[in-house]
Amino acid sequence: MTAIQTTSSHQSGHHFLPKETEDGHTISPNQWLLPLTAKVNAQDHLQIGGCDVVELVGQFGSPLYILDETTLRTTCRHYRHGFLQHYSGQSQVLYASKAWNMLAVCAIIASEDLGIDVVSGGELYTALEAGIKGSLIYFHGNNKSVDELELAISHDCTIVVDNWNELHNLVHLSHHTPSPISIMLRLTPGIECHTHEYIRTGHLDSKFGFDPDQLEAVFNGVVKETGLSCIGLHAHIGSQIFELQPHQDLGGVIVQWYSKALAMGLPVTELNIGGGLGIRYTHQDDPPSIENWVKGVAQAITEACHQYSVPLPKLLCEPGRSIIGTAGVTAYTIGSQKVIPQLRTYITVDGGMSDNPRPITYQSVYGALLANHMSAPMTQTVAVAGKHCESGDILIAQALLPVTQSGDILVIPATGAYNYSMSSNYNRVTRPAAVLVGNGDANLILQRETYQDLIRGDRLPERLRIT
Numbered sequence: 001m002t003a004i005q006t007t008s009s010h011q012s013g014h015h016f017l018p019k020e021t022e023d024g025h026t027i028s029p030n031q032w033l034l035p036l037t038a039k040v041n042a043q044d045h046l047q048i049g050g051c052d053v054v055e056l057v058g059q060f061g062s063p064l065y066i067l068d069e070t071t072l073r074t075t076c077r078h079y080r081h082g083f084l085q086h087y088s089g090q091s092q093v094l095y096a097s098k099a100w101n102m103l104a105v106c107a108i109i110a111s112e113d114l115g116i117d118v119v120s121g122g123e124l125y126t127a128l129e130a131g132i133k134g135s136l137i138y139f140h141g142n143n144k145s146v147d148e149l150e151l152a153i154s155h156d157c158t159i160v161v162d163n164w165n166e167l168h169n170l171v172h173l174s175h176h177t178p179s180p181i182s183i184m185l186r187l188t189p190g191i192e193c194h195t196h197e198y199i200r201t202g203h204l205d206s207k208f209g210f211d212p213d214q215l216e217a218v219f220n221g222v223v224k225e226t227g228l229s230c231i232g233l234h235a236h237i238g239s240q241i242f243e244l245q246p247h248q249d250l251g252g253v254i255v256q257w258y259s260k261a262l263a264m265g266l267p268v269t270e271l272n273i274g275g276g277l278g279i280r281y282t283h284q285d286d287p288p289s290i291e292n293w294v295k296g297v298a299q300a301i302t303e304a305c306h307q308y309s310v311p312l313p314k315l316l317c318e319p320g321r322s323i324i325g326t327a328g329v330t331a332y333t334i335g336s337q338k339v340i341p342q343l344r345t346y347i348t349v350d351g352g353m354s355d356n357p358r359p360i361t362y363q364s365v366y367g368a369l370l371a372n373h374m375s376a377p378m379t380q381t382v383a384v385a386g387k388h389c390e391s392g393d394i395l396i397a398q399a400l401l402p403v404t405q406s407g408d409i410l411v412i413p414a415t416g417a418y419n420y421s422m423s424s425n426y427n428r429v430t431r432p433a434a435v436l437v438g439n440g441d442a443n444l445i446l447q448r449e450t451y452q453d454l455i456r457g458d459r460l461p462e463r464l465r466i467t
Contacts, residue, residue, distance in 0.1 A: 030367035030400075031374075032283050033413035035068035035327055037438075046371035046411060049437025053331055053371040054409050056442055060433050062333045062409070063351035065420055065446065069108065069438035071327035072416075075290065076112035079319060082294030087302070089312030094138055096275050096320030097123050099417040104436055104445035105324065106130035117318040121148040128155060138184070138272070138318070142208055149173060158182040160234050160272075162209060167221065174227025184232040184272060185222065187212055189253045191237045191246050209235070215257065219264045230266050232313070233257050236274030239321060242287050244296045247273065251300025252307075259308040268313070273297055275319035279326055281414050282367050290322060321417040328416025330356065330432070331371060334408045335387070345382045347404055352386015353393045354429045356412070356419045360392045368399045371409040376402035384410065388427050420446070428454050 031038065039047045046053040049068045057064055076093070083091035094115040097106065101123045107130045109116060115136035118124045127137055134155030141148075142162045146169055152159055153173060161167050161183050174181050188209035210218050222230050235254050237246050254271050261268045278287040288296075298315065305312050332349035339345045358364040368384060370376065378400045386393035395412065404410070423431050430453065434446035 030283060030369045030413065033280055033326065033367055034329065035071040035413075036074060037068055037070050040374045044372070044374050044376075046369070046374055048329065049442070050440030051435075051437045051442045053329075053411060056435060056437070057331050057333065057371075057409050059442070060435055060444065061448060062331050063349070063355050063432040064331045065355075065415070065432050065434035066329050066331060067105075067324075067416060067434060067436050067445070068327045068329075069436055072105075072108055072324055073112055075323045075327065076109065076114055078290040079294065079317070079323070080113060082291045083298065083315065083317075086291075086295045087298035087312075087315055089302075090314040092136075092314065092316050094136075094272075094316060094318040095323055096318045097127065098421060099320030100324050100328070100419075100421050101126050102420070102434075102446060103130045104443075106132055109323075110136075115316075117320075121145070121151055124148070124152060124155075124157065138316075140186075144169075146173070153177055153181055156182070158184060158231065160184045160186050162186050164210075167218075170228060171225055174225065177227065180227055180229035182229050182231055183222075184234045184270065185210065185218060185230060186234040186236075187215065187218075187254075187257060189235045189237060189250055191249055191253065212257075215260065216264070219261055219266055223265045230261075230268060232268055232270030232272060232316070233261065234272040234274070236318075237276055239276050240278040241276045242278045242285070244288055244293065247276070247293065248296050248300040250274070251297055252304045255301060255304035255308055255310065258305075258313060259310050262310060270316055271301065271313040272316035272318065273301070275317055275322070277319055277322040279322050279414060279417070282365055287322075290319075293322075325417035326414050328419070329411050329413050330415040330419060332410045332412070334404050334410050335406055337404070337406070345380065346385045347382050347401075347410075348385045348387060349395070349410055350387055351429075351432065352388045352395060353390060354386075354388060354424050354426045355432050356395060356415060357422050357424065358418060359395055360390070361422075366396050366412050366414065368396055368401060368410055368412050370402055370404065371411045373402050373408065378402055380404075384412075388429065390426075425449075425454060430454065 035048055037049045041047045079093045092115055094117045095109045096117045098119050106127050110132045116127050116132055117138050118127055119140045134157045137157040138160055139152045139157050140160045170181055186209040188206055235250055237250055250273055258271055277293045301315055332351050334347055334349055336348045353360050381398050381400050383394055384396040384399050386395055430449035433448035435442045436445045
């Protein structure tokens with residue numbers, strides 16, 4: 001086997017590959033983006049988790065989400081060990097499951113001693129079905145229904161209160177619960193960071209959280225409610241962030257709130273500084289390492305607590321993308337090709353915006369490679385187009401690849417976060433299967449949808465039935 005052995009650089013769970021294989025073939029920079037177990041086998045095929053990707057497509061079909069268990073567990077441990085090393089108080093890492101919420105992922109997260117952050121009744125139900133204890137589940141969201149709140153309360157979850165309406169609903173529900181409801185208060189820190197405007201959550205013009213000008217009113221309101229147990233404060237500044245300074249600034253802001261809460265009689269013991277650490281989607285991206293991120297926020301919290309003479313809180317964070325993003329890849333089968341001389345060459349794959357809506361939604365950029373020709377020279381720049389009836393269904397506008405032909409297996413790395421969770425049935429395309437790979441085994445963790453699945457919820461009134 002002319003294997004490409006990956007070597008971890010602790011870059012948010014990413015790694016770098018050597019510039020050449022053992023037999024001298026040049027390595028594509030896009031191979032740096034692959035999961036930690038990625039190798040090239042004797043057939044010149046990409047191998048992840050000891051499994052040949054071409055064979056996986058043959059067995060499970062395409063498009064196919066492939067999740068590397070080793071990479072997922074490694075990033076979980078980087079976060080957990082980082083806090084043990086750099087923070088002298090208690091800590092708890094929560095997985096922001098909106099990145100990819102499903103039974104198998106939740107089960108792995110729980111086995112790594114992480115809690116979980118959910119934002120809907122569906123995510124909460126999935127976490128509970130995976131066996132996660134309610135005490136390790138934190139329920140977010142800016143418009144939780146009463147039914148969702150009741151489900152969370154019945155399992156002793158902590159509810160992160162986002163606004164006055166929710167607070168009033170919880171006060172009412174607390175009158176019918178035998179013990180106080182555990183809550184945290186989400187506040188908007190007013191911190192700007194360089195990321196897409198759709199995934200900024202910390203600036204003042206945000207739909208999330210209480211306005212900091214309402215701090216005293218919120219604290220005064222909660223402290224009077226014996227049916228609510230306010231255990232902590234929460235803030236989040238956004239997603240896919242490469243800068244460390246905004247997260248460190250957040251530490252100072254949230255500790256100032258913490259000091260005020262204690263002074264006003266709120267028994268706050270936990271601070272949640274959110275997540276948001278970015279990952280490498282292309283080889284040009286240069287995110288901080290998980291350890292440096294943890295070190296920076298832990299240091300900021302510690303220094304601010306010393307400044308305000310308050311005890312170190314239990315420190316929580318809720319990364320999602322940086323835990324699971326690079327653990328996943330998506331494999332497609334190439335179909336048609338269209339050459340427009342002196343303009344562009346399109347290659348089309350059997351998926352697109354329904355399994356990865358990030359390019360059309362956020363203008364996200366990805367890399368790509370051919371899983372069945374890993375060492376072939378990269379000689380053409382093409383646009384990788386999806387199969388949907390939408391001109392904007394372009395997964396990669398400029399992908400450097402070897403010469404391709406119909407039937408080749410194209411792999412897009414770093415698709416573990418927000419691809420399945422934001423997937424759709426646009427054009428009534430069925431959603432892909434997903435497999436978990438590790439130590440040469442592949443386990444189906446998500447069954448491919450069928451056409452029957454597409455119409456399962458449809459109802460045809462008898463008067464419309466064609467006879």
